[in-house]
Amino acid sequence: MKSVYSPKHAGHAGNLELLAGELLPAFEMPSRAEFIRARIEAVDLGPILAPEPFDLSSARKVHDAGYLDFLPTVWERWSAEGRGGTALPFAWPTRGLRGDVPPQAVEALHGYYSFDGGAGFVAGTWEAIKSSHDTALTAASLVNAGERAVFALCRPPGHHAGSSFMGGYCYVNNAAVAAQWLRDQGAGRVSILDVDYHHGNGTQQIFYHRGDVQVLNLHADPMVEYPFFLGHADERGEGAGEGFNHNYPMPFGTAWERWSEALEDACAHLTAFSPDVVVVSLGVDTFEKDPISKFRLITGDYPKIGRRIAALGLPTLVVMEGGYAVEEIGINAVGVLTGFEDA
Ligand SMILES: NCCCNCCCCCS
Numbered sequence: 001m002k003s004v005y006s007p008k009h010a011g012h013a014g015n016l017e018l019l020a021g022e023l024l025p026a027f028e029m030p031s032r033a034e035f036i037r038a039r040i041e042a043v044d045l046g047p048i049l050a051p052e053p054f055d056l057s058s059a060r061k062v063h064d065a066g067y068l069d070f071l072p073t074v075w076e077r078w079s080a081e082g083r084g085g086t087a088l089p090f091a092w093p094t095r096g097l098r099g100d101v102p103p104q105a106v107e108a109l110h111g112y113y114s115f116d117g118g119a120g121f122v123a124g125t126w127e128a129i130k131s132s133h134d135t136a137l138t139a140a141s142l143v144n145a146g147e148r149a150v151f152a153l154c155r156p157p158g159h160h161a162g163s164s165f166m167g168g169y170c171y172v173n174n175a176a177v178a179a180q181w182l183r184d185q186g187a188g189r190v191s192i193l194d195v196d197y198h199h200g201n202g203t204q205q206i207f208y209h210r211g212d213v214q215v216l217n218l219h220a221d222p223m224v225e226y227p228f229f230l231g232h233a234d235e236r237g238e239g240a241g242e243g244f245n246h247n248y249p250m251p252f253g254t255a256w257e258r259w260s261e262a263l264e265d266a267c268a269h270l271t272a273f274s275p276d277v278v279v280v281s282l283g284v285d286t287f288e289k290d291p292i293s294k295f296r297l298i299t300g301d302y303p304k305i306g307r308r309i310a311a312l313g314l315p316t317l318v319v320m321e322g323g324y325a326v327e328e329i330g331i332n333a334v335g336v337l338t339g340f341e342d343a
């Protein structure tokens with residue numbers, strides 16, 4: 001299986017995140033991508049290609065123009081105010097407030113375009129975001145050219161980013177942009193299967209009113225887990241999107257037996273939709289040892305996920321999302337890919 005990877009992710013480093021009342025080093029750290037890349041090489045999965053540069057024309061079909069135009073300017077605005085550290089939002093236009101965009105105040109603009117305080121910027125963040133976007137589209141172009149499956153080693157991740165909001169370490173929704181790009185290349189229908197521990201609220205929001213991109217999410221119950229404010233089973237899509245959104249919220253402690261039942265049901269809906277291509281948002285924070293998550297999948301479960309997805313018999317783009325047990329992230333993420341190949 002081919003993979004796509006860019007070393008430019010590494011500039012997105014040294015971020016701090018607000019966690020349980022403390023500013024801590026962000027769990028979404030550069031070593032995540034390096035452990036995965038090392039594992040790809042260790043198991044000889046296949047060639048690791050550099051991304052081609054892509055323009056943002058497909059991104060502009062799933063993200064708001066003002067939002068996309070803001071991302072490259074955050075660090076320069078922040079540092080122009082003489083600030084260092086991590087650029088973080090500080091005020092959000094929540095219920096009862098106005099949504100006028102404050103053009104000059106970067107921490108208010110950042111809040112305007114965020115749903116949480118979890119998408120910080122340092123000097124190299126925009127370059128990393130763009131390289132992650134290009135990584136996903138390069139991998140998508142290989143699938144579109146006939147590869148059965150390609151792995152986009154994206155960092156930063158994207159599934160929490162909506163049409164005009166960032167959050168949860170996500171800025172540009174790589175999987176959503178790739179699905180849109182595949183549609184732009186002529187794919188009639190695309191399914192996005194998000195197996196990350198956290199609900200892909202951004203991906204759901206982007207396609208919620210569309211019937212051409214089906215979105216299926218397996219995740220922790222939002223009544224008890226981040227991102228909290230989306231991801232319930234009764235969210236089935238609206239308008240043209242009615243019936244094309246499927247959520248499988250599950251309780252803390254969920255292990256393979258329960259989780260795989262949800263995967264089976266999701267695969268049945270996916271097969272019924274008969275997409276031309278599947279985009280997998282691969283998070284491995286479902287792992288029992290993940291430091292911020294509470295499912296109980298074990299390393300031996302990840303090849304089973306890959307085998308099940310391979311059994312769909314569809315061209316497949318795998319896009320890296322979350323996973324924070326850094327020592328095992330490579331074994332678990334690449335386990336999905338080797339499982340897919342061995343099917
Ligand atoms: N106590 C909940 C903290 C959640 N922090 C953000 C997690 C983002 C995961 C992205 S896959």
Ligand SMILES: [Zn+2]
Pocket residue numbers: 196197198283285322323
């Ligand atoms: Zn996650």
